Amino acid sequence: MIRRVVILFFLFFSFSYSMELKQFYKNMYMVRGVDDMPSVENKGFMSNAYAILTKEGWVVVDSLSTPELSKEFYDQLMKVKKAPIKYLIITHYHPDHWYGASTFKEKGATVIAHKKLNEFYNSPDSKMTLEASNQRFGGLYKNVRLIPADIEISDKKDIKVGEYDISIISMTPAHTNNDIVVLVKNENILFAGDLVYINRIPFAGDRGASSKNWLKVLKDMENLNPKIVLGGHNEPMDKSAIKFTYDYLHYIRETVKKMKEEGKSIDEIKSYINQNSPYKNYVMYNVFNDANVYKIYNDLDMEDFE
Numbered sequence: 694m695i696r697r698v699v700i701l702f703f704l705f706f707s708f709s710y711s712m713e714l715k716q717f718y719k720n721m722y723m724v725r726g727v728d729d730m731p732s733v734e735n736k737g738f739m740s741n742a743y744a745i746l747t748k749e750g751w752v753v754v755d756s757l758s759t760p761e762l763s764k765e766f767y768d769q770l771m772k773v774k775k776a777p778i779k780y781l782i783i784t785h786y787h788p789d790h791w792y793g794a795s796t797f798k799e800k801g802a803t804v805i806a807h808k809k810l811n812e813f814y815n816s817p818d819s820k821m822t823l824e825a826s827n828q829r830f831g832g833l834y835k836n837v838r839l840i841p842a843d844i845e846i847s848d849k850k851d852i853k854v855g856e857y858d859i860s861i862i863s864m865t866p867a868h869t870n871n872d873i874v875v876l877v878k879n880e881n882i883l884f885a886g887d888l889v890y891i892n893r894i895p896f897a898g899d900r901g902a903s904s905k906n907w908l909k910v911l912k913d914m915e916n917l918n919p920k921i922v923l924g925g926h927n928e929p930m931d932k933s934a935i936k937f938t939y940d941y942l943h944y945i946r947e948t949v950k951k952m953k954e955e956g957k958s959i960d961e962i963k964s965y966i967n968q969n970s971p972y973k974n975y976v977m978y979n980v981f982n983d984a985n986v987y988k989i990y991n992d993l994d995m996e997d998f999e
C-alpha cells in the first residue's frame with residue numbers, strides 16, 4: 694500500500710509542473726524552469742523568463758517554450774500589476790526563449806532581438822526547425838507562432854523605460870549566432886540569456902555557436918562587473934558564474950586542441966574527456982558534453998584557417 698502511494702506520488706509529480714513567479718530583486722521577477730530537455734510531461738517548461746516592472750509597464754526578457762507557458766507567465770505578471778507589456782526582449786532564437794513570443798506580441802509588446810534572429814525567421818529553416826521540433830517532442834509546439842523582432846540589435850541599443858536605463862548588447866557569436874544580453878544600468882543587473890551558467894553544463898553545440906568568441910564575450914561580461922547575473926537556466930547568479938562558464942569552455946577547448954595535435958580521433962577524445970572531466974557530475978553533462986566536444990573539435994579545424 695505504502696509502495697503504491699509512493700509510486701502515485703512520483704507519477705503525479707513527474708506529470709505535472711508548477712510555474713511559480715518569484716521576486717528576486719526590487720521590481721524584478723522570474724519563473725524558473727526545470728533542468729531537463731523539453732517533454733510533453735514538463736510542457737517545455739525547462740528555461741527561465743524574467744520581467745521588470747517599470748513606471749511605464751513591464752519589460753519581459755525571454756518568452757518560454759510555448760504560447761501556453763507564456764500566457765501563464767503573463768497572467769502571473771498581471772496579478773502583480775496590471776500594466777502594459779512595453780517590450781519583449783528575446784536573448785536568442787532557441788525554442789525555450791523564443792517560441793512563446795506570440796503571447797506578448799498580442800498584448801502589444803515591441804519585440805527586440807538580434808538582427809540575425811530576424812534573418813533566421815526569414816529563412817525556410819525557421820519553419821522547418823519548428824516542424825521538426827514539434828514532431829520530435831510529441832506536438833509540444835503545435836500552437837507556436839514565430840514572431841520576428843520589431844527592433845533589431847546588431848551592436849548595442851540603449852532604451853529608457855520608466856525609471857530604468859537599459860542597454861541591449863550583442864554578444865555574438867557565442868551560444869548561437871544571435872545572442873544578446875540586457876544590462877539594467879541603474880542596478881548593474883545583467884540578463885545573460887544562455888551565455889552564463891553555474892554548476893550546469895552550457896550547450897555549445899548549436900551550429901552558429903563559437904566557443905572561441907564565447908570566451909571573449911565572457912570577459913566582456915566580467916568587465917561589466919554585474920551585481921547579479923540572470924541566466925536562462927539557473928537560479929540568480931553572481932559573477933563567479935561567468936568564471937565557471939569560462940573555465941568549462943576553456944577546459945574542453947584546451948583538452949580537444951592538445952589531443953588533436955597528438956593525432957587522437959574524435960572518439961578517443963570523447964572517451965578521454967568522459968573519463969577525466971572534472972565537470973562530469975554537473976547538471977546536463979550527459980545531455981550536452983559530447984555535443985560540445987564534437988562542435989569544438991570541428992570548430993578548431995575552421996579556426997586553423999583563420
Ligand SMILES: [Zn+2]
Pocket residue numbers: 785787868887925
Ligand atoms: Zn539556448
